Amino acid sequence: MSHAFDLALCALILGAAVLAVTGRNVFGAIVFYVVYGVLLALAWLILGAVDVALAEAAIGAGVTGVLLIGAWQGLADAGGLEDEAPRPVFLRLAAVAGAGALGGLIALAVISLPGGDGLTLAVVDNQDRLELGNPVNAVLLGFRAYDTLLETLVLTAALAAVWSLTRTRVWGGVPGPGHVTRPDGVMASFGRLLPPAGLLVAVYLVWVGADAPGGAFQAGTVLAAVWILIVLSGLQDEPRLNSLPLRLMIIAGPAVFLGAGLAGAAAGAVMGYPDGHAKSVILVIEYALTLSIAATLALLIAGPARRAP
Amino acid sequence: MMELLADRASLFALTGAALVALGFYGFIIQRAPIRRLIAFNVIGSGIFLLFGGASYVGGGVDPVPQALIITGIVVALALTAFAATLAVRLAESGGDDADDDGDDDEDRESDR
């Protein structure tokens, strides 16, 4: 029975992807992409990768939809939504041939992969030294912490890139169109009801992240979603982008992370955790990262400033 | 072929391979910026699924690829946000830098 579900899920994932990529209507393509995100989260659940499923559920099924619909709105307002000029036939054929060859090659590589136990045992054997029960977070914040540090810097760089597209006269101003809703309406009520639940879930995810699926990225994304919801429902406008507390919040995570790495020099190893205190340092980093990831993702979705400060 | 589809690991890895091919096709064929963004993201998630399926042993996915995939999902979102902003600003300027008030335009395309 489980196998029938696997097959049907994979077929549906492919179907949703085909419709998202080739569908005739741009808005429909966005809807299919959101559906595709939900189905992918289920695929990760089936594979037993609960941490990835959480990230995919929060990002693929939640935040990306808001991002793409925002872009759709912006493009529709600017008249750049659709370019209907059809591609020449030879290009279509070449694309089909190229895609087929690429997919075939990858499939061949997958089939000929040698079996193996991978790195699971190596991680499980060593994660006790970090006192973390969740192997994925032991990799993210322990064994491969360099990657995670650089990733947070990539996020900050992406935000700087988005801000670089600001019109000069509104630099440092407020992003978004300035949402206004009926104060007693459904939308405003929803904006008041959901954030406490979202906050609870985010705190819970970062709290259990040490020993169970969850962690800074998942919790940060849920917090970012709560932020976006409050803005969309008109309860609170986006902050000014030149505000100092906001900028500090954005760099707090990478700064604490880098600081902990450099402070490791005092304990014997640059970019290492002090023996015996690894868990407490990791928890501090994780909380700071959660805040920074939340602010960075929410502001990435909000886009550059559009109103003067 | 059938025993490959009967094995969970290779079933999801092959689905990932098909998604990469599909996204690649869409990325070449489509012109509208949002469609290209979606196609690009389909390539990305196809690679993640390929990676996850290939490292699936018995009860779960290897934690190292899991960590890399989580990192990848978040970076993909960040770059999608940047690309979307770029596309909107490009459409607003419409190739004419003097048009600085493009965002006041309230025309909307109808759906059907």
Place this chain on the structure above:
Amino acid sequence: MMDDLFMLAALGVLLSVAGALIRAWRGPSRADRMMSAQLIGSGGVGMAVLIAAARSEPAMLDVALVLALLSAFAALAFVKTVTPAGAGDPEADEADAP
């Protein structure tokens, strides 16, 4: 035995989700497409609960929790697209707008 039962139910929900995809494909209006996405989101929550129950893995319920929390986000963004510049509230009358 019980896990097969839960997966059978999950397969049933998956098939109903496949049906909803047809409506998302046909449209005709954006509201119809958005409704299908809503039904599929709700089906996703249900399937996440069912998979968690089949594996007897409570941590998997957190995925259902996150999906349920964020299932209305795309719908919220969507309804704003019918208002000027996507900034308003479809419930507000035009006269209320500033």
Place this chain on the structure above:
Amino acid sequence: MSVMETIIAALLALGVFFYFAGTIGLLRFPDTHSRLHALTKADNLGLGFIVIAAALHWGDGWIAAKLALVWVLALFAAGMAAQLVARAALKAEGRE
């Protein structure tokens, strides 16, 4: 099959039935607003039965509380989305 298993099986069958009812309504009803009506009733009930079945399966208070939170959140989200999508559909029809 024990009594409890029979009850769980029956609840699951009901849950799946309501999901199908929602999908059939979504496919068969003639216009946007009646489709919305079919959809929101059905999927909330479907999820409700599935959640009760899962809670009985675990028989644990905390897990049942988490499952209840999942259902309440889904109810809120679906209720809000239904109301706002209906308004948006009305508005879009007016504009076109």
